[in-house]
Amino acid sequence: NAGVTQTPKFQVLKTGQSMTLxxxxxxxxxxxxxxxxxxxMGLRLxxxxxxxxxxxxxxxxxxxxxSRSTTEDFPLRLLSAAPSQTSVYFCASSYDxxxxxxxxxxxxxSIL
Amino acid sequence: xxxVTQSPEALRLQEGESSSLNCSxxxxxxxxxxxxxxxxxKGPEFxxxxxxxxxxxEKERLKATLTKKESFLHxxxxxxxxxxxxxxxxxxxxxxxxxxxxxxxxxxxxx
Numbered sequence: 001n002a003g004v005t006q007t008p009k010f011q012v013l014k015t016g017q018s019m020t021l022x023x024x025x026x027x028x029x030x031x032x033x034x035x036x037x038x039x040x041m042g043l044r045l046x047x048x049x050x051x052x053x054x055x056x057x058x059x060x061x062x063x064x065x066x067s068r069s070t071t072e073d074f075p076l077r078l079l080s081a082a083p084s085q086t087s088v089y090f091c092a093s094s095y096d097x098x099x100x101x102x103x104x105x106x107x108x109x110s111i112l
Numbered sequence: 113x114x115x116v117t118q119s120p121e122a123l124r125l126q127e128g129e130s131s132s133l134n135c136s137x138x139x140x141x142x143x144x145x146x147x148x149x150x151x152x153x154k155g156p157e158f159x160x161x162x163x164x165x166x167x168x169x170e171k172e173r174l175k176a177t178l179t180k181k182e183s184f185l186h187x188x189x190x191x192x193x194x195x196x197x198x199x200x201x202x203x204x205x206x207x208x209x210x211x212x213x214x215x216x217x218x219x220x221x222x223x
Contacts, residue, residue, distance in 0.1 A: 004155075035213075042215035043156075043199070050209060058210060090155050097203045097211060098144055103155030 002026050006091050006104035013081045013111045021076040021107050023091030031094050032074040033101070036060065036087040043090065049074055050096075081111045114139045114204045118214035125190055125221050133185040133198055133217045141205030145183050147176050148199040150216070156199055159185075190221045 007022045025032065033048040035058075045058030049068040063085060065077040074093075078085060088108050092101040115138045125131055137145065144163050148156035160169045162178040169176050173194065175186040185198055197218045201211040 040215060043201075043213040045210055048209060056209065092155075097209065100146060100158035100161060101156075101211070102158070103148075105153070105155050 004091055004093055004102050004104040006089075006107050008107060009105070010108045011110070013078075013109065015081060015083060015111060017078075017081050019078050019081065021078075021089055021091075021109075023074045023076065023104060024072050025074075025091075025093040025102070026072065027093065027102065028071060029093035029095055029102070030071070031096055031101075032068065033058070033092050034064070034066065034074070034076045035090045035092065036085075037090060037106075038087050046076065046089075078109075083111050085109065086111045114202060114207055114212045116200055116202055116212050116214040118198075118200050118217050120217060121215070122218045123220070125187075125219070127191055127221055127223050128189045130186070130188045130190070132187070133219070135183040135185070135200030135214055136181060137183070137200075137202045138181075139202050139204035139206070139212070143203040143205060143208075145178055146201045146203070146211070147183070147185055148201065150197045150199055159198075187219070190219075192221050192223050195219055195221045 004025045030051045034046040035043040047066040049055045088106045091104045094101045117136045119134045147159040150156045160176040165180045177184045197216045199216045200214045
């Protein structure tokens with residue numbers, strides 16, 4: 001049972017490049033979410049999904065895109081990377097929000 | 113607007129020196145309050161869920177309590193391996209699809 005798997009663990013991009021952060025879970029969880037974590041700001045919700053085919057915006061969605069074609073996978077796309085998107089990104093999943101969320105170990109992203 | 117405030121931002125304790133971390137919240141209809149532990153370079157790890165005022169939960173040296181306005185994470189006789197950042201999050205009736213996280217308390221326990 002792998003839990004929540006995020007890839008890559010580290011990535012360096014140049015301004016304007018695009019990339020996809022991968023997130024997969026093997027617990028058959030309906031709810032999945034993406035957060036970014038910055039010093040002094042805590043975890044901020046980017047996008048979330050309550051089930052396959054359903055996504056919605058969180059607190060800081062600008063510059064990011066998501067899709068949920070399967071229950072297992074919830075990729076996060078950076079459309080045109082900007083230095084302000086330098087952060088640590090966490091993916092999480094749970095059956096619903098009344099249950100604890102399971103987090104991946106994060107992707108550390110630097111944008112030059 | 114739902115809000116979560118954690119204090120202190122950082123706490124240094126001697127091994128064996130008990131203390132408490134605070135999580136104050138403002139939410140329309142609390143559905144659940146969650147405590148997580150986060151080690152450097154790792155994702156948050158679930159500790160406790162509290163659903164109603166007066167509820168308490170314990171795990172080893174940790175005990176979480178809940179009132180209508182705040183939650184405390186009590187650490188009894190801490191050890192160096194308890195050093196981590198502790199995060200609090202709330203799920204309310206207004207933002208039913210989102211958790212609101214506090215900024216965390218960074219705990220360091222010295223031998």
